[in-house]
Amino acid sequence: MLGRIDPMVRLLVAAIALAIVLPASGRYHDAAQWIANAAVFLLFFLNGLRLPRGDVLAGLGNWRVLGALALWCFGAMPLLGWGLWHAAGLVLPPLLALGFLYCAVLPSTVQSATAYASLAGGSVALSVVAAALLNIVGVFASAPIFALLGGAAGAAMGLQGLFKVIAILLLPFALGQALQRRFGGWVANHRLLIARVDRVSIATAVYVAFSGAVAERFWTRVDGMGWAGLIAGVALLLALAHGGAWLLGTLMRRPRPERITILFAGAQKSIAMGAPLATILFRPNAAGIVLLPILLYHLAQMVIAAPLAARLARDS
Template structure:
C-alpha cells in the first residue's frame, strides 16, 4: 500500500490535468458563468454524498471523544489559521497579494479525510479516530472556515454577509443535511458502488479546480508568478509543513495521547483538504479570484502527500 501511495495517485493526477486544461483550454467570458453553475451542481452532489457516508453513530462517538477532538479542532482552526495568517504577513512583498491571501485561506481549512486516514493506517495509528476526527473537522469547517478567513483577512474578497451565508447553506450545508437524512435509503447503494462514488468525488473536486483555475488564467496567473515568487511560495509552504507536522506531534505528546492517537492527531492536524477548499473557494470568491487564492492549497496538497509517505514508513518501521 505504501508503494502505491508514494506513486502519484489518481486524485493528484486529476488535479494536475484540471490545471493543465485550465492553462491551455480555459473557460472564459460568458462560458465561465455556465461552468460556474455546473461546478455548483457538482459541489452540491459532493456534499450530499459526504452526508450519506458519515454515519450518525460515528459522529456521536467522535463528539464524545472530546480529549482528542477538542484539541484537534483548536489546533486545526486556531493554531493553523494563525500560522497561515502569519505566513500571509511574511509573504507580503514576496508573492502577489492574492497568493499571500491564499496562505491565510489554506490555514483556515479543515483536514482531509482520505489521505490523513490512509497514512494513519500505514503508520500504525488509530484509523477509527482518524476517520471520525477528520470527518468531523470537515463538518466543522463548513461553519467556521469562512468566518475565520473573513475575520483574519479583514473581509478581503470574502465578506461573509447574508448572501454568502445563503449560498453556503444552499450549496454546502443543505446537501449534507439531505445526505444525512437519506442514509438509510441510500447507504446500501453507496456501499455497492464504491468505485463509482470515488470517481464522482474526484470529478466534482476536479471541476471546481478547473473552473477556479480558469478564472486565475484569465487574470494572468502565469505572468503574475515569476520563478522568484514560486521559490518564496515553496519556502513558505515548507515552513508551514514543519509547523503543521511538528506542532501537531508535540501537542499530542503534551496531551499524553496514546501512540496510535498521536499519529492520528498529527496527520489530521497537518493535512489540508482540497476537497473542501476548492468547492468552498468557488462559493466564497468570484472565479477570477478563487483560482489564484487556491494556488497555495494545491501546492501544499501535493507537498503533504510527498512528506507523509516517508514519515508513515518511519513510524511503521519503529512500531
C-alpha cells in the same frame, strides 16, 4: 511510474493543465460555474450520505483528542496562516499571499488522513471520526474564520456569500444525513464509483477556478522570486503543521496510536473543501490565484505522507 501517483493528484494536475490550455471564459464560464456548483452540491450530498451517524457518536467519547484537534485546526493553524500571510505579502502578490491564510483555515482530509494514519499504526476508529468531524466543523467554521482574520482582504461573508455556503454546502450535506438510512447502503456498496464522483467534482471546481486565473494571466503577476517565496512558504507551513500536530499529541501524553492520528488529522489540509469553497467565496478571476498555496500544499502532503507513515510504522 504514473500508476504510483495518487489519482487525486493526477486529476488536479489534469484540471490545471486543461484550464491553462482551454480555459472556460466569456459566456462559457457561466455555464462551467453552474456545472461546478452542481458538482459541489453532489459532493457534499454524498458526504452526508456516507458519514454514519453512529460512528460519529461513538467517537465523540474521546472528547479530549477531538477538542484539541478542533482548537489546533481552527485556532492555532489559522493564526500560523495569518502570520505567514503577512510575511509572504512582502514578496508575493496580495491575493497569492492571502492564499496561505485560506489554506490554514481549511479542515483536514478524510480519506488520506485516515489511510496514512492506519498505515503508520494510528488509531483507525479515532482517525475516521476526527477527520469526519473536522470536516463538518469546517463547513460551518472555515469561511467565517477566514473572513474574520482576513479583514478587508478576505472574502466578505455577506448575505449572498452566506446563502451560497448554505445552499451549496450545508443543505446538500443535511439532505444526505436525512436520507442516509435509505441510500447509505447503496453508497457503501459503490465506494469506487463514489470516489470517482468525488474526484471529478473536486477537479471541476479546480478547473473553473483556474480558468478565471488564466483569464487574468496570473503567471505575469508572479516572478521567479515570487515562485520561490510560494514554495518556501508552503514548505514552512507543512513543517509547522506536522511539527505542531506531533508536539500537541506529545504534550497531551496520548498513546502513540493517538499521537499518529493527531499528526495526520491535524497537519493535512483538504482540497475537497478548499476548491469548492473558493469558487463560492471569491471572484472567478481571484479564486484560482488564492488556491495556489492549498494546491501546492495538497500535492506536497501527498508526496511526504507515504514515507512518513512508513517511517512511523517502522519505529512503532
